[in-house]
Amino acid sequence: MSNNQPLQHDTIVLTGTSITGQAQSQIEALGGEALHLPLIEVADVQSNDDGLFLQRSQQVDWLIFTSQNAVHAFIRKMEQYEQDASLWIEQRIAVVGEKTAEALEMAGFSIHFVPTTYSADTMVKEFNRFLQPETTCLFMRGSMAKDTIPNGLKCRVETWTIYETRPTKKSIPELKEQIQHKNCTVVFASPSAVRVYAEEILPLHDWDQIQVAAIGHVTEKALIALGAWDIIQPKTYTMQQVIEEIARRKES
Incomplete structure (x- = not known):
């Protein structure tokens, strides 16, 4: 095996809703095969209150995003109502994750807070230092999101369920085939994907x-609860870091 291609002859299966070109290129550069076999899918939640929520989002002190899915759903709502980022110039934005921040910045927004660790638990602990009881926040959430943020922040938190997460079985036959015939590392980025598996x-x-890999301690806990062991888990909760951690494991 080439030292600079530790993933040679390995298949890295990504089970999230999408695979980025960056992740695929990174895996292939390390000699591996990148395979996207989603176990969950997302869809925008449509509501007659969407216009009111967009208006409210321009009035609160902070907007909170914890996933790229929430960002993309929010941007689609903006486009539907023919609005652009200039209308949110007074609002500060808090995000979990560098990819979430990048997605917002590409749409013209500025980011004002990112926790040191990309998890809701860390965000609550660190973000509370910036808040007062009268501070108002709007949290753009998915249907499966836990209440860590609305329950943990010491201010007024409103929530907008902007997308839903649901299981999908379309990749199950191919995933079974891959497991039987390939040397697979399966990457889980959410407890929802773990449950489907x-x-x-x-x-x-x-x-x-x-070989099991996880992004995020909540996902890792879900895997452990179901009997998984020897889980590859990077300290920084990003796809780039988990791929690097998988490669390091193969080299050792």
């Missing part, structure tokens, strides 16, 4: 048939 694949294929 456990329901559809775990009864037939034990955890020891794959």
Whole structure:
């Protein structure tokens, strides 16, 4: 195996809603095969109150985004109502994750707070230092999001469920085939994807048939609860870092 291609002969399966060109290129540069087999999918939540929520988002002190999915759904709402980022120039924005921040910046927004660790728990702890009881926040959330942020922040937090997460089984047959015939590392980025895997694949294929990787401690806990072990987990919760951690594991 080439020293600069530690993933040679390995297949890295990404189970999230999408795969970026950057992630695919990174895996291939390390000698691996990148395979996107989603176990979850997302869809915008449509509501008659969308216009009111957009208006409210221009009035609160802070907007909170914890995923790229929330950003993309928000931008689609803006486009639907023919609005642009200049209308939010007075609002400060807090995000979890560098990719979430990049997606907002590409749409013309400025970012004012990012936690040191990309998790809701860390965000609550660090973000509270910037807040007063009278501070108003609007949290753009998914349907499966926990209440860590609205319950943990010491201010007035309103929530807008802007997209929904739901399981998808369309990739299950191919994922089973890959596990049987390839040397696979399966990357999980959410507890939702872990649950689908456990329901559809775990009864037939034990955890020891794959290398498991997780992005985020909540996802890692979901895997451990279902019996997974020897989980690759980077300190920084990004796809780039988990791929680098997988490569380091292969080199050792």
